[in-house]
Amino acid sequence: MSPISTRKHGDVLIVTSNNPPVNALSHAVREGLVAAIGEADSDDGVKAVVILCQGQTFFAGADITEFGKPMLLPMLPTVVDIIENCTKPVVAAIHGTAFGGGLEVALASHYRVAVPSAKLGVPEVKLGLLPGAGGTQRLPRVAGVQKALEMAATGNPIGAKEAFEIGLVDRLIEGDLEQHAVAFAEEVKDVRPIPKSSARDDKLAEARANPQIFADFRKANARKFKGFDAPESNIRAIEAAVAKPYAEGVQDERRLFMELMTGTQARAQQYFFFAERKAAKIDGLPDDTRPRDIGRVGVIGAGTMGGGISMNFLSAGVPVTIVEMAQEALDRGTGVMRKNYEASAAKGRMSGAQVESAMGLLKPTLELEALADCDLIIEAVFENMEVKKEIFGKLDSIAKPGAILASNTSYLNIDEIAASTSRPEDVLGLHFFSPANVMKLLEVVRGAKTAPDVLVTAMQLAKKIRKVAVVAGVCHGFIGNRMLMPRQVEAMKLLLEGATPEQIDRVHVEFGMPMGPFQMSDLAGVDIGWHRDPTRIENIRDALAAEGRWGQKKGAGFYDYDEKRTPSPSPRVAEIIADFRARTGTAQHQIGDQEIVERTLYTMVNEGAKILEEGMAQRASDIDVVWVYGYGWPVYRGGPMFWADTEGLGKIVEGLERRGFEVAKLLADKAAAGEKFTR
Ligand code: T1G
Numbered sequence: 001m002s003p004i005s006t007r008k009h010g011d012v013l014i015v016t017s018n019n020p021p022v023n024a025l026s027h028a029v030r031e032g033l034v035a036a037i038g039e040a041d042s043d044d045g046v047k048a049v050v051i052l053c054q055g056q057t058f059f060a061g062a063d064i065t066e067f068g069k070p071m072l073l074p075m076l077p078t079v080v081d082i083i084e085n086c087t088k089p090v091v092a093a094i095h096g097t098a099f100g101g102g103l104e105v106a107l108a109s110h111y112r113v114a115v116p117s118a119k120l121g122v123p124e125v126k127l128g129l130l131p132g133a134g135g136t137q138r139l140p141r142v143a144g145v146q147k148a149l150e151m152a153a154t155g156n157p158i159g160a161k162e163a164f165e166i167g168l169v170d171r172l173i174e175g176d177l178e179q180h181a182v183a184f185a186e187e188v189k190d191v192r193p194i195p196k197s198s199a200r201d202d203k204l205a206e207a208r209a210n211p212q213i214f215a216d217f218r219k220a221n222a223r224k225f226k227g228f229d230a231p232e233s234n235i236r237a238i239e240a241a242v243a244k245p246y247a248e249g250v251q252d253e254r255r256l257f258m259e260l261m262t263g264t265q266a267r268a269q270q271y272f273f274f275a276e277r278k279a280a281k282i283d284g285l286p287d288d289t290r291p292r293d294i295g296r297v298g299v300i301g302a303g304t305m306g307g308g309i310s311m312n313f314l315s316a317g318v319p320v321t322i323v324e325m326a327q328e329a330l331d332r333g334t335g336v337m338r339k340n341y342e343a344s345a346a347k348g349r350m351s352g353a354q355v356e357s358a359m360g361l362l363k364p365t366l367e368l369e370a371l372a373d374c375d376l377i378i379e380a381v382f383e384n385m386e387v388k389k390e391i392f393g394k395l396d397s398i399a400k401p402g403a404i405l406a407s408n409t410s411y412l413n414i415d416e417i418a419a420s421t422s423r424p425e426d427v428l429g430l431h432f433f434s435p436a437n438v439m440k441l442l443e444v445v446r447g448a449k450t451a452p453d454v455l456v457t458a459m460q461l462a463k464k465i466r467k468v469a470v471v472a473g474v475c476h477g478f479i480g481n482r483m484l485m486p487r488q489v490e491a492m493k494l495l496l497e498g499a500t501p502e503q504i505d506r507v508h509v510e511f512g513m514p515m516g517p518f519q520m521s522d523l524a525g526v527d528i529g530w531h532r533d534p535t536r537i538e539n540i541r542d543a544l545a546a547e548g549r550w551g552q553k554k555g556a557g558f559y560d561y562d563e564k565r566t567p568s569p570s571p572r573v574a575e576i577i578a579d580f581r582a583r584t585g586t587a588q589h590q591i592g593d594q595e596i597v598e599r600t601l602y603t604m605v606n607e608g609a610k611i612l613e614e615g616m617a618q619r620a621s622d623i624d625v626v627w628v629y630g631y632g633w634p635v636y637r638g639g640p641m642f643w644a645d646t647e648g649l650g651k652i653v654e655g656l657e658r659r660g661f662e663v664a665k666l667l668a669d670k671a672a673a674g675e676k677f678t679r
Contacts, residue, residue, distance in 0.1 A: 002028055002031070002032040002035075003017055003018050003019035003023075003026070003028050003029050003032060004016070004017055004018075004028075004029060004031075004032025004033055004035070004036055005018070005032075006036050006039055008045070008046065009182050010182075010186070011045055011046060011047040011048070011189065012046070012047065012048050012049070012050055012182050012185045012186065012189070013036070013039065013040045013043070013046045013048075013049045013050070013088075014049075014050050014052070014178065014182065015033070015036040015037075015040075015049060015050065015051045015052070016052055016053070016054060017029055017032070017033075017051075017052075017053040017054065017059065018053070018054040018055065019053075019055075020055050020056075021055065021056065022055075022056065022057050022059075022060035022061075022096075022097075023053040023054075023055060023057060023058065023059045023060060023102070024059070024060060024061060024062065024063035024064070024065075025059050025061065025062050025063060025076055025079075025101045025102065025105070026063040026066065027063075027066065027072040029059070029063075030074050030075075030076060030079045031074065033051075033079050033082075033083065033105070034074055034078075034079055034082055036049075036051075037049070037082050037083055037086050037090075040086055040087075040088050040090075041086060041087050041088070046088055047088060047189040047190070048088050048089045048090070048091065048185035048186070048188065048189035049086060049088055049089070049090040049091065049185070050090075050091045050093055050178070050181045050182055050185050051083075051090060051091070051092050051093065051105065051109060052092075052093035052094075052095075052177065052178055052181060053095070053096075055096075056096050057095065057096025057097045057098075057102075058092070058093075058094045058095055058096055058097065058098045058102050058106070058118070059098065059099075059101060059102030059105055060096070060097050060098075060099045060100070060102055061099045061100025061101045061102050061123070061124075062076055062100060062101040062132075062133075064127065064270060064273060064274075067261070067270055068267070068270075075133075076101050076104065076132070076133040077132065077133045077134060077250075077254070079105070079133070080101075080104050080105055080107075080108035080133045080134050081108070081134070083105060083108040083109055084108040084109075084110075084196050084197070084198060086110075086194075087194075088189070088194075089110045089111065089185065089188050089189055089191065089194050090108075090109040090110050090111070091109060091110070091111045091112070091113060091181055091184055091185045091188070092105065092106035092109035092111070092112045092113070093113055093114075093173075093177050093178065093181035094106060094112060094113065094114035094115070094118045094120070094160070094169070095114070095115045095117070095118050095177055096118060096119070097118070097119045097120075097121070097157065098114075098118065098119070098120045098121075099119075099120075099121050099122070099123055099157065100121075100122055100123060100124050100131060100135075101131075101133050101135075103120055103121065103122055103131075103135060103139070104122075104131055104133040104134055104135040104138070105133075106120070107134065107135060107138040107139060107142060107197050108133075108134065108138065108197065108198075110188075110194050110195050110196065111170045111171075111184065111185075111188055111195070112163075112168065112169045112170055113169065113170060113171045113172075113173050113177075113180065113181050113184050114160040114163065114164070114169045114171075114172060114173065115160065115172070115173050115174075115177055116159075116160050116161055116172050116173075116174070117159075117160070118159070118160040118163075119157040119158070119159060119160070120157055120158055120159075120160065120163045120168060120169070121151060121155065121156065121157025121158065122135050122139065122151050122152050122155065123155040123156075123157070124152075124155065124230070124234075125152060125153060125154065125155040125228075125230045125231055125234055126155040126269065126273075127266060127269050127270050127273060128228075128229065128230050128260055128263065128265040128266030128267070128268065128269035128270065128636060129230060129257065129260050129261060129266055130152065130230060130233050130234045130237055130253065130256060130257055130260060131152060131234075131253075132253060132254065132257035132261075134198065134250055134253070135152070135253075136148075136152060136234065136237035136238050136240075136241060136249075136253045137198065137237075137240075137241045137246055137249045137250050137253060138197040138198055139151065139152065139168075139238075140203065140204060140207075140238050140241045140242065141197050141198065141200040141201065141203055141204060141241065141246075142167065142168055142197050142200065142203065143163075143166050143167070143168045143203070144166060144203045144206065145203065145204065145206060145207040145213060145238060145241075145242060146206075146207075146213060146217075147166055147168075148238055148241075149213075149214075149217050149234075149235060149238055152234040152235075152237075152238060153217070153221065153225070153231040153234045153235055154221075154224075154231075160172060170184075171184055198246045199246070204241065204242050207242045208242060211242075214235060214238075214239055217235065218232075218235060227512045227634055227636060228265065228636055229260060229263060229265050229636070230260055230265065230266070230269075233256040233257075233259065233260055236252070236256060237249070237252055237253045237256050240252035240253065264636075264646060265636040265637075267638075268635065268636050268637055268638030268642055268643075268646070269635055269636055269638075271621070271638050271642055271678060271679070272624065272625075272628065272635050272638055272639065272642075274621075275621035275622075275624050275625050275638075275639070275642075275678075276468060276625055278619065278621055278622075279468065279469065279470045279471075279621070279622050279625045280459060280463070280469065282452075282455055282456070282459065282471055282618070283618050283619075285452045285455065285456065286452070289452045289453050289456045290453060290456070291453060291456045291457040291460045291461075292375065292402060292404065292453055292454070292457045293375060294318065294375045294376050294404075294457065294461055295318075295319070295375055296318070296319045296320070296321065296373060296374045296375055297310075297313045297318055297319070297320050297321075297374060297375070297376045297377070297378065298320070298321045298322075298323065298370075298371035298374035298376070298377035298378070299320055299321070299322045299323070299377075299378050299380060300322075300323045300368070300371075300377065300378070300379045300380060300381060300391060301323075301324065301379065301380040301381040301382075302322050302323075302324045302329060302330055302332070302333025302334060302364070303329075303333060303380065303381075303382075304336075304434060304435070304436075305380040305408055305432060305434060305436055306322065306333060306380035306381075306408075307322075307333045307334075307336050307337045307340075307436075307437075308432065308434065308435050308436025308437040308438070309378055309380055309408065309432050309436045309437075310322050310337065310362065311337055311340065311341070311358070311436075311437035312432075312436065312437055312465040312466075312467070313465060314337075314358040314359070314361050314362055315358055315437070315465070316464050316465045316466075317357075317361070318361070318464075318465075319361040319362075319363065320361060320362050320363070321363045321365060321370050321371055321373075321374060322334070322362060322363070322364050322365070323365055323366070323367070323368055323370065323371065324364070324366060325366070326366070327366065330364050330365075330366065333364075334359075334362065334364050337359070337362070338355075338359055340437065341355040341358060341359065342355060368391075368394055368395070368398060369398055371395070371398055371399060372398050372399065372400060373400065374399065374400075374403060375400075375402075375403055375404065376403065376404045376406065376457075376461070377395060377399055377403060377404070377405050377406065378406045378407075378408055378430055379391055379392070379395075379405075379406065379407045379408060380408040380432075383409060383410070383411070383412060385412055385413075385416065385417075388407060388409065388412065388417050388420075389416070389417060389420035390420075392405060392407075392417050392418075392420045392421050392427070393420045393421065395421070396420070396421040396422055396423065402426070403426065404426055404427075404428070404454050404457060404458075405421065405423070405426055405427045406427070406428055406429065406430040406458075407427075407429050407430070408429075408430055408431060408432055409429060409431065410431055410477070410478075410481055411476055411477045411478065411481055411482075413474060413476075414427065414428065414429040414445050414447045414474045415447050415448050415449070415474050418447050418448075418449060418450075424447060424448075424449035424450075425449050425450065425451040425454065426451065426454060427447055427449070427450065427454075428444065428445055428446060428447055428450045428454055428455065428458060429443065429444070429445025429446075429447070429472075429474075429478070430442060430443075430444060430445070430458060431443035431444075431445060431472075431478060432467075433480075433630050434524075439629070439630065440466070440467055440468050440629045441467065441468055441470070441480075441625075441626060441629035441630035442462050442467040442468065442469045442470070443469075443470055443472045443478050443479060443480065443626065443630075444458045444459065444462065444469050444470065444471050444472065445472050445473070445474060445478055446471055446472070446473060446474070447474055448474065455471070459471075468625060468629050470617075470622045470625050470626050471617075471618055471622070472616060472617060472626075473611075473614065473615060473616035473617070474616075475611070475614065475616045478616070479611055479616065479617050479622070479623055479626045480626045480627065480630045480631060482607060482611060482616075483604045483607045483608055483611070483623070483627070483640065484604075484631070485607070486600075486603035486604060486606070486607050487517060487600045487601070487603060487604050488517055488521075490599040490600050490603055491504050491516075491517040491518070491600055492539065492540060492541070493599075494591060494595075494596060494599060494600075495540060495577055496540075496577070496580060496581055496584060496586040497586055497587070497588060497589060497591060498581075498588040498589055498590065498591050499591040499596065500569070500574070500577075501516075501518035501558045501559065501569075501573065502569050503591070503593075503596070504516055504517060504518065504596055504600070505517065505518050505519050507593045507596045507597060507600075508600070510593075511597070511601070511634070511637075512633075512634030512636065512637060513631075513632055513633065513634065514632035515632075517600070518557075518558035518559070519558075519559070519567060521541075521551065521557065521558060522551035522552050522557035522558055522559055522561075522567070523551065523552055524551070525550055525551050525553060526541060526544050526545055526549060526550050526551045526557045526558070527545050527550040527551075530542070530545040534546035539580070540576060540577060540580050543576045543579075543580070544557060544558065544573070544576065547572075547576075549572075549573070552565050556570065556572075558570070558573055559573070560572075595659075598655040598656070598658075598659055599659060601640070601643075602652050602655050602656050602659075602661075603656070603661060604640050605640050605641065605643075605644040605652055605667070606652075606656055606661060606663060606664050606667055607664075608620070608623045608640055608641055608644075608677075609664035609665075609666040609667035609670075609677075610664045610666075611623065612666055612677075613664060613665060613666045620641040620642075620677035620678050621639070621641070621642075621678055623639065623640060623641050624638055624639020624640060624641050624642050624678070625639065626639075627639050627640050638678070639678075641677040641678050642677070642678045644677060645676040645677055645678050645679065649667060649670050649671035649675075649676065649677075650671045650674075652667070652671070653667060653668055653671040
């Protein structure tokens with residue numbers, strides 16, 4: 001059965017796609033579209049065509065599962081040209097997300113109508129690609145060059161209303177989409193010549209009059225595009241649209257597309273597309289496990305984490321009761337939340353009314369008992385096991401039956417916390433990352449006794465508050481922080497043996513990380529986890545903390561910082577490091593960048609393998625999702641485990657052994673068998 005069906009409504013041929021879940025432009029869909037246009041062309045009774053899709057969305061793009069396999073004809077560029085050259089006007093009727101190849105089909109159609117809730121975009125750059133079916137040539141001709149640059153190089157969609165305002169959509173449809181699209185087709189069926197996007201030139205004139213537009217765009221986005229190959233290729237393809245006739249520009253597009261498609265970044269980013277979706281699935285749980293209803297959330301602690309966590313739920317329309325020990329701390333915490341919301345409003349990310357509606361859902365209190373009507377309670381107090389066990393013990397008598405009890409601990413033992421209640425099956429970890437209202441990652445820590453419906457509830461709730469959730473087992477530091485530890489340990493040793501904070505951080509930044517281990521320490525706070533005794537100096541970190549060099553917040557840490565928080569190498573830190581080298585009698589040697597990679601990144605991969613061996617992560621791709629969304633690992637390298645496969649497991653094992661590290665059995669076995677972690 002072809003996913004494409006046709007039927008006539010008067011003299012309009014309605015071409016319908018039914019290829020769930022997102023009407024991806026698979027081979028069968030492409031074949032069906034070509035046949036449908038052929039039918040329209042050959043039937044004199046047909047005066048116009050409407051293309052629409054059943055299900056949640058209009059075509060959401062090429063079928064990504066076909067990438068990397070031999071492509072079957074007809075290819076999408078051929079299909080869109082056949083649509084544009086149809087002898088009858090073609091109207092694309094858009095709902096949901098007209099993305100990538102889907103928008104290219106709509107752009108090749110002669111008219112576009114859409115429901116107001118629709119989104120239109122070319123997110124190919126997020127897959128390490130560019131719109132390869134004429135999109136880089138037709139979009140600037142219809143939407144204008146500046147908008148095309150923004151949409152293609154960032155991959156961010158626009159709403160149908162904006163698309164209508166800029167002429168990308170010809171009519172907004174309220175009510176039945178098919179009915180109104182057919183009516184629209186009736187209106188334009190006799191309009192000649194039939195308008196072809198590829199033939200338009202009017203909107204290219206603006207760029208010809210202002211060629212600076214490209215240099216300005218590159219400059220404005222240099223930081224955001226750093227390390228990625230695809231954004232620049234998108235810009236170049238659109239430059240070709242302005243500089244060359246369509247037929248030549250589309251050849252540049254094809255060449256640039258193939259360069260990207262055969263590159264490592266595109267493979268990594270396409271791998272990551274599916275890794276992110278796989279992370280939401282919990283192996284071994286019955287599909288019919290029903291989530292619990294979460295009508296109200298309780299948060300204990302109104303500090304940085306408690307406040308950020310609460311904002312996620314308030315922004316999603318879920319009422320929150322927030323508890324603090326003292327009025328002053330409560331006022332400070334809720335004050336920071338309002339300030340953060342107002343800052344977002346000032347940047348136009350939300351309206352004043354939305355700020356008030358979110359804050360209106362917040363109930364501050366000093367009474368733990370006020371949490372008795374909450375369906376989920378998240379504890380976000382400082383990291384001390386005794387304090388957490390005391391709180392969970394109290395919650396056990398306060399919380400209603402069926403309430404979920406969660407801890408935001410970033411490394412403490414969830415099973416031990418759960419054991420301080422009579423309902424360990426209702427306990428799990430919800431490890432948010434700071435700032436909790438911004439960072440997308442959520443480690444859902446599954447305790448030994450955590451009930452299946454509690455897990456499913458957490459995963460579903462994560463989607464509701466726009467987090468990417470990954471299931472982690474109970475171990476020290478769960479997935480992310482556990483892999484961070486060997487990196488930090490080796491980074492400190494490398495300092496003693498002759499490297500500098502600047503060198504180690506440079507290697508990580510050149511690798512694509514947003515910052516290196518020492519810049520990260522300075523951002524998080526050198527004093528985190530410090531014993532607070534300035535007389536006890538056992539390592540470089542103690543020495544910095546004792547001198548008040550707590551990082552950016554103090555203007556000094558491993559680096560010195562100016563008022564703009566720009567880091568510069570610190571002569572004082574160099575002295576402290578030299579002192580420790582002498583005190584510890586550590587042998588010095590010339591340290592190259594490769595040694596830093598091997599000791600700080602190979603060791604992370606090794607720890608990742610141990611996490612998999614112990615079942616502390618469901619799959620290697622989950623580890624990659626944690627590192628990309630929680631620690632800024634460059635998505636164009638796929639994540640530590642995908643990168644390990646690219647680097648070569650044999651090479652990593654050899655490097656670890658040569659450096660004297662004990663290699664995880666899973667890593668050694670896979671290397672020996674020529675296997676990979678992620679494919
Ligand atoms: N191909 C194949 N499978 C896809 C798919 C696609 N394009 N998009 C989604 N899926 C699967 C997904 O893996 C999941 O499967 C299910 O559909 C639901 O997705 C030539 C080269 C459309 C906004 O980049 O952004 O066109 O996990 O969980 O949250 O120029 O999916 O259930 O087994 O994400 O409602 C460009 C990608 C392709 C859009 C829906 N298009 N998709 O979000 O559901 S490249 C894209 C999305 C291209 C041409 C080029 C989102 C969505 P499973 P979901 P959702």
